[in-house]
Amino acid sequence: MTPPPERDQLFISYSHVDREWVVRLQTMIRPLVRSHGLRLWDDSQIPPGAKWRQEIEMALAAAKVALLLVSSDFLASEFVTNSELPQLLAAAEEEGLRILWVPVRPSLVRRTPISAYQALGDPGRPLARMDPVEQEEALVEIALAIEMALELRQDSPPAAAKTRGDSAGRPRQAAAPRSGSSVLPGADRQAVATVRSGAVQPEAAQAEAAEPSAPTVPLQRFVTSTCLLRQEGGRWSMERRPLQVEGYREDLGEGVALNMVTIPAGSFLMGSPMDESERVEHEGPQHEVTLGSFFMAQTPITQSQWRAVAGWQKLERDLKPDPSKFKGANRPVEQVSWLDALEFCRRLNQRTGQRYGLPSEAQWEYACRAGSTTPFHFGATLTPELANYDGNHVYGNGPKGTYRKQTSDVASFPANGWGLHDLHGNVWEWCEDHWHDRYNFAPGDDQPWLIPAAADDELRLLRGGSWYDYPRYCRSAFRNHYRPGVAVGNVGFRVVCLPQGPSLNP
Numbered sequence: 001m002t003p004p005p006e007r008d009q010l011f012i013s014y015s016h017v018d019r020e021w022v023v024r025l026q027t028m029i030r031p032l033v034r035s036h037g038l039r040l041w042d043d044s045q046i047p048p049g050a051k052w053r054q055e056i057e058m059a060l061a062a063a064k065v066a067l068l069l070v071s072s073d074f075l076a077s078e079f080v081t082n083s084e085l086p087q088l089l090a091a092a093e094e095e096g097l098r099i100l101w102v103p104v105r106p107s108l109v110r111r112t113p114i115s116a117y118q119a120l121g122d123p124g125r126p127l128a129r130m131d132p133v134e135q136e137e138a139l140v141e142i143a144l145a146i147e148m149a150l151e152l153r154q155d156s157p158p159a160a161a162k163t164r165g166d167s168a169g170r171p172r173q174a175a176a177p178r179s180g181s182s183v184l185p186g187a188d189r190q191a192v193a194t195v196r197s198g199a200v201q202p203e204a205a206q207a208e209a210a211e212p213s214a215p216t217v218p219l220q221r222f223v224t225s226t227c228l229l230r231q232e233g234g235r236w237s238m239e240r241r242p243l244q245v246e247g248y249r250e251d252l253g254e255g256v257a258l259n260m261v262t263i264p265a266g267s268f269l270m271g272s273p274m275d276e277s278e279r280v281e282h283e284g285p286q287h288e289v290t291l292g293s294f295f296m297a298q299t300p301i302t303q304s305q306w307r308a309v310a311g312w313q314k315l316e317r318d319l320k321p322d323p324s325k326f327k328g329a330n331r332p333v334e335q336v337s338w339l340d341a342l343e344f345c346r347r348l349n350q351r352t353g354q355r356y357g358l359p360s361e362a363q364w365e366y367a368c369r370a371g372s373t374t375p376f377h378f379g380a381t382l383t384p385e386l387a388n389y390d391g392n393h394v395y396g397n398g399p400k401g402t403y404r405k406q407t408s409d410v411a412s413f414p415a416n417g418w419g420l421h422d423l424h425g426n427v428w429e430w431c432e433d434h435w436h437d438r439y440n441f442a443p444g445d446d447q448p449w450l451i452p453a454a455a456d457d458e459l460r461l462l463r464g465g466s467w468y469d470y471p472r473y474c475r476s477a478f479r480n481h482y483r484p485g486v487a488v489g490n491v492g493f494r495v496v497c498l499p500q501g502p503s504l505n506p
Contacts, residue, residue, distance in 0.1 A: 032146070229380065341358055355497055358430055
């Protein structure tokens with residue numbers, strides 16, 4: 001029997017109407033072709049007289065990464081819909097093929113299986129709607145995503161990475177492999193390399209979780225409300241109740257303050273169970289994580305809070321005072337990159353003397369769940385009465401509702417059991433961690449999971465979903481990622497105040 005071809009090339013699928021973008025992309029990735037021997041294929045390589053369908057099927061069988069340039073013409077193609085896509089989707093599920101898709105022109109891609117995969121770029125702002133400079137920047141991001149997906153970077157000299165903790169850079173403690181777990185390709189090899197490199201100190205496993213440092217202002221109580229969804233006789237009802245939580249208020253000046261809520265120490269199962277509806281592989285395997293207590297912002301950072309800190313002394317980069325697409329003092333700030341959020345935290349640290357930073361992914365999910373084990377902290381499903389997301393779509397047998405098509409004021413909806421608002425929807429929230437495809441060999445504490453000596457543009461974590469997303473993307477366990485320099489209209493952040501010890505972002 002002839003063995004299947006090795007999957008080692010980039011397959012580009014597109015409509016001939018969009019051929020211009022293929023040419024521009026090929027120009028952008030030419031350095032990868034020269035330096036790494038990148039093999040790429042599109043249908044312009046079919047020899048004259050060859051059986052084109054057979055040539056395409058052979059190329060599909062050799063693809064390690066498929067790049068889809070999505071437009072209305074692309075989706076209208078019978079061959080794409082009936083031949084290419086089914087093969088690609090099957091290979092993604094069964095053989096580990098990576099699917100990347102780029103919104104080139106407006107389309108109904110959200111009504112297709114492609115939408116289950118994260119887009120390279122904002123689907124609400126496709127390439128054709130960008131100005132020429134933005135298009136070139138977007139093509140750079142696409143090329144970098146291709147480089148990572150094809151694992152071309154493994155032989156490249158790594159750039160120094162900034163790590164959380166002391167000057168030696170202590171990443172999150174890696175847990176021992178669990179019985180039945182397997183080493184998976186891609187980013188999981190990076191996780192194994194992290195363990196074997198010696199960067200993880202064995203004695204860290206013995207470290208006890210620290211209590212949060214006492215803030216310079218007295219603790220106080222915040223009054224809010226929480227809600228649980230319950231199903232009764234085929235109908236969903238909301239059980240609301242008042243809630244008081246402890247925390248402190250950081251004065252940012254000019255009548256603006258930042259409410260920080262106490263998150264208790266504890267342990268939880270991170271990730272989603274195998275039987276959770278619409279789960280994806282990178283949410284597992286579930287693993288136990290133990291965390292110390294810390295403080296977390298009660299809401300995503302608002303535009304008024306951002307504007308206050310943006311006016312403070314610059315440390316490493318300028319901050320636009322008004323970057324958001326959807327304006328409103330009490331709306332979450334968006335169109336801010338991970339790098340912008342980092343600068344915000346550093347300015348807070350310098351001004352207040354506290355230990356502010358972005359949450360680790362473990363801290364974020366632990367705080368979001370607030371002791372719950374259901375897909376959402378509200379319960380088994382979600383309703384637009386409790387969160388801002390695309391209410392035209394449902395999760396499980398949940399109800400449909402309003403699709404607001406924009407951000408909403410923070411704390412417009414009930415809090416979770418620990419007094420935190422807007423953890424499902426409104427804006428995605430940056431985390432400190434680098435992206436890993438799965439949790440094999442994931443750490444068991446609250447430190448961020450970082451890749452030693454990672455490149456400066458290594459993917460960073462996002463959590464929570466947004467106003468633009470289907471409810472499945474807003475689940476407590478769902479994970480997303482972007483380059484640290486990306487700033488789009490559905491991504492913001494919230495901060496944590498760290499335990500006593502070195503600053504999160506020194």
